[in-house]
Amino acid sequence: xxxxxxxxxxxxxRSRTLSFGLVIIAYIVLxxxxxxGNLSSLFTSLLVPVCCYIVAxxxxxxxxxxxxxxxxxxxxxxxxxxxxxxxxSGVLSYSIPSPIIRLIASILCGAIAAGVIGALIxxxxxxxxxxxxxxxxxxxxxxxxxxxxxxxIGYDKNGFQMSFVENKLALAEGGxxxxxxxxxxxxxxxxxxFTFGVILVLLSLLIVYNLMYSRNGRAIMAxxxxxxxxxxxxxxxxxxxxxxxxxxxxxxxxxxxxxxLNYATLAPSKFDFNLSILILVYVVLGGLGNMTGxxxxxxxxxxxxxxxxxxxxxxxxxxxxxxxxxMLVTNNEFLKEKFSKLRLGKKGAMK
Amino acid sequence: xxxxxxxxxLEVTDLGIDFGGLTAVNNLDLTIYENETVGLIGPNGAGxxxxxxxxxxxxxxxxxxxxxxxxxxxxxxxxxxxKAGIAxxxxxxxxxxxxxxxxxxxxxxxxxxxxxxxxxILRLPKYKKEEAEIDEKARELLKIFGLEDKAEYIAGSLPYxxxxxxxxxxxxxxxxxxxxxxxxxAGMNPQETEELMDMIRxxxxxFHIAILLIExxxxxxxxxxxxxxxxxxGAMLATGTPEEIQANxxxxxxxxxx
Ligand SMILES: Nc1ncnc2c1ncn2[C@@H]1O[C@H](COP(=O)(O)OP(=O)(O)OP(=O)(O)O)[C@@H](O)[C@H]1O
Ligand SMILES: [Mg+2]
Numbered sequence: 001x002x003x004x005x006x007x008x009x010x011x012x013x014r015s016r017t018l019s020f021g022l023v024i025i026a027y028i029v030l031x032x033x034x035x036x037g038n039l040s041s042l043f044t045s046l047l048v049p050v051c052c053y054i055v056a057x058x059x060x061x062x063x064x065x066x067x068x069x070x071x072x073x074x075x076x077x078x079x080x081x082x083x084x085x086x087x088x089s090g091v092l093s094y095s096i097p098s099p100i101i102r103l104i105a106s107i108l109c110g111a112i113a114a115g116v117i118g119a120l121i122x123x124x125x126x127x128x129x130x131x132x133x134x135x136x137x138x139x140x141x142x143x144x145x146x147x148x149x150x151x152x153i154g155y156d157k158n159g160f161q162m163s164f165v166e167n168k169l170a171l172a173e174g175g176x177x178x179x180x181x182x183x184x185x186x187x188x189x190x191x192x193x194f195t196f197g198v199i200l201v202l203l204s205l206l207i208v209y210n211l212m213y214s215r216n217g218r219a220i221m222a223x224x225x226x227x228x229x230x231x232x233x234x235x236x237x238x239x240x241x242x243x244x245x246x247x248x249x250x251x252x253x254x255x256x257x258x259x260x261l262n263y264a265t266l267a268p269s270k271f272d273f274n275l276s277i278l279i280l281v282y283v284v285l286g287g288l289g290n291m292t293g294x295x296x297x298x299x300x301x302x303x304x305x306x307x308x309x310x311x312x313x314x315x316x317x318x319x320x321x322x323x324x325x326x327m328l329v330t331n332n333e334f335l336k337e338k339f340s341k342l343r344l345g346k347k348g349a350m351k
Numbered sequence: 352x353x354x355x356x357x358x359x360x361l362e363v364t365d366l367g368i369d370f371g372g373l374t375a376v377n378n379l380d381l382t383i384y385e386n387e388t389v390g391l392i393g394p395n396g397a398g399x400x401x402x403x404x405x406x407x408x409x410x411x412x413x414x415x416x417x418x419x420x421x422x423x424x425x426x427x428x429x430x431x432x433x434k435a436g437i438a439x440x441x442x443x444x445x446x447x448x449x450x451x452x453x454x455x456x457x458x459x460x461x462x463x464x465x466x467x468x469x470x471x472i473l474r475l476p477k478y479k480k481e482e483a484e485i486d487e488k489a490r491e492l493l494k495i496f497g498l499e500d501k502a503e504y505i506a507g508s509l510p511y512x513x514x515x516x517x518x519x520x521x522x523x524x525x526x527x528x529x530x531x532x533x534x535x536x537a538g539m540n541p542q543e544t545e546e547l548m549d550m551i552r553x554x555x556x557x558f559h560i561a562i563l564l565i566e567x568x569x570x571x572x573x574x575x576x577x578x579x580x581x582x583x584x585g586a587m588l589a590t591g592t593p594e595e596i597q598a599n600x601x602x603x604x605x606x607x608x609x
Binding site for chain 2: 206213214215216217218219221222225226230231232233234235236243
């Protein structure tokens, strides 16, 4: 018995230690390679984006794996975070010279904006049972893309200027255009760094794990496993689902913000439905509820197609095939048994 | 003790529900006093589980009123009814199958503690203090039900009898005043049923709660209930002490068929 306890104790902490350890070791190795000039420029350029995708995927895993609600709009929340961050960073560039403080402030604003929009979507939708969240987040992703595609925002000494559909900005001397419709953000200060990306990954891991192993986390998982039983022990199901959904949206917002501040220009079309699906694929392949798996799957799936450019045309085809295989596997009792033994972390050790 | 001196936990008057054309429960009156064990019996389909679903607001009553500790529950949700003091188990076991046995019990204490999401994420002292309390209480409850050795198992991996006991432990974790048990002995062998009877008595006295029990095992019902209400086709057929019920010709007829 004592052993069982110890074993389990380790297994809960093990998945956490594994995630943090993996990220920190990867960071050290990559930093050394960077400093010694052993990293190709293509690889170097992917470091920050990989961190962004990981953060967005960890958030989505909280929503899909832990809370059990399908969200098809993670790209949309990244988009909100991205363009809010671009605007905030652009405005602050006049008053705050320190890039680090500007970076933190922009990411915070991006995360909060995405969280607020998540809450607005969640309040009506999460009261309903069924797959409504999937439908509404899918629509949200499309709508937010169209809105930003038609949005022109500028800033000068007189304050903000905004116009819709047509570029009617008349900026004074020294002002700058923050968003330019379909061209998106142009002339952004590239203040994102790999180190900060890794810090953001570690932070999101900390948030998700600490949430999972708390009364709120237990309530989220209870509501996922059995809604009626959860209500019978006094758990407000809509509220717990809301907590997971908004946290997930905020992480996507932060991820999008970091992403945007890594590029001088960024078009709204970057955050399309494909991106939402890609992030979902990372989560499903990494394993629902498995954060270490999410990190590995995201890294591999972001890097592979980029490093094997010749496969680019077939990327979506391969994803589709892998998704179908996964769906077949997860619905097959026999294979499920086999796979659960292979899976990292909880289940095997606790049987 | 005379009935007038005791406080009723639950008072149900003229309760009824229709599903389309089907009247599943009708004209039910039921009063349960503090620290009392009441049986709810009846043939299959009599409406027993439906009564539980009405009491816990899974269904809205079509007619009648439910008073819980002097408070009308007509505006309450399932969650609020639990907070007000009713906990239950389910005829078809409804555990949180992917959570550990221990975590299943801990979910029952959700509303008893108040540390916030921020306390949890930042691991502040309040989180640590309350989690320690939660852990201690949950393990004590598991001990009562002989599940302490299985605390870290996944709930779905437990055998049937243990799942039933875990469900009772989880319900008790919400600190109810009234515990509703829907066929807790279903699928248990005679020895397990015997142990369950002892457990039910023990928790009733230790936690000083009232229990409303649905059960087909007559030995169990007659053995621990002080009063019994019999339902047939949704209507109340008889109510009284176990002896009165056993001797009631209408009850015998309903059970043996015409
Ligand atoms: N949601 C529902 N919609 C329609 N009919 C229902 C619903 N719930 C219960 N019923 C009907 O109400 C009647 C009583 O069902 P209930 O489950 O309460 O019986 P029971 O006494 O618990 O029986 P058993 O001993 O088999 O558990 C049955 O005829 C059932 O089909
Ligand atoms: Mg029933």
